[in-house]
Amino acid sequence: MKxxxxxxLAILLASVLAVFSVARADPQLPIRTGAVVDAAxxxxxxxxxxxxxxxxxxxxxxxxxxxxxxxPSLQGYSIERWGRDLGNGWRVGGSAARGVLLIVAPKDRxxxxxxxxxxxxMLSDGQASSIIDNVIVPQFPSGEMSGGILAGVDAIANxxxxxxxxxxxxxxxxxxxxxxxxxxxxKWILWTVFLVLGGYRVARYAYEHPDEFRASFRxxxxxxxxxxxxxxxxxxxxxxxxxxSSSGGSSRSFSGRGASxxx
Numbered sequence: 468m469k470x471x472x473x474x475x476l477a478i479l480l481a482s483v484l485a486v487f488s489v490a491r492a493d494p495q496l497p498i499r500t501g502a503v504v505d506a507a508x509x510x511x512x513x514x515x516x517x518x519x520x521x522x523x524x525x526x527x528x529x530x531x532x533x534x535x536x537x538x539p540s541l542q543g544y545s546i547e548r549w550g551r552d553l554g555n556g557w558r559v560g561g562s563a564a565r566g567v568l569l570i571v572a573p574k575d576r577x578x579x580x581x582x583x584x585x586x587x588x589m590l591s592d593g594q595a596s597s598i599i600d601n602v603i604v605p606q607f608p609s610g611e612m613s614g615g616i617l618a619g620v621d622a623i624a625n626x627x628x629x630x631x632x633x634x635x636x637x638x639x640x641x642x643x644x645x646x647x648x649x650x651x652x653x654k655w656i657l658w659t660v661f662l663v664l665g666g667y668r669v670a671r672y673a674y675e676h677p678d679e680f681r682a683s684f685r686x687x688x689x690x691x692x693x694x695x696x697x698x699x700x701x702x703x704x705x706x707x708x709x710x711x712s713s714s715g716g717s718s719r720s721f722s723g724r725g726a727s728x729x730x
Contacts, residue, residue: 551721585720
């Protein structure tokens, strides 16, 4: 009985770790409703309309798509991760990634201008950083967040318009550590320790009682095989769907260009 218990425990630990990893794979993106996605509800209605009009004007004049996003929470992820996932998930700027996102997370007091790779010739990382530090953030401490966002959109539009037709701007060199999502790594470390400790207990029991462990593991494998026969169709269909979607090959055109800020 003990061997059967420890064998199932090992399988359970591995399953929990796999499920947890999938669950933490991506932030839960809000539904895109247009050029302004005010999920944090901080933009006044009249200014939301003004932002949408400015985004439409930039699209018609320079063929650049601009999206303003406010987030109620970063869900434990870095705002840089949010920028990449929103840009790629929403395909801002189309296949050429001629797009830019202005992201504000008021609860976490963080913001970011995420620039698509196709817009590097018009909006450099240095320009994005300057807009955050000198135009947007100074208005936030007074509570005028809508005004800061509106001024930031104007500054982005002006920079893009002035730079249209220019040469590709070189991005500042990024450290590997700037790209790491440390929250995910912390979770992996905790679960790895948990799995190692559980695995040690299983291995110790298997070493001390090899015959009982082999017999119980064989019975567990037979039971699991019988239970999985009915669900094999769904797992194979799911993998086929993932394969076809992967082969579709949507390019990740938001690779981390832009700048972040806090207030």
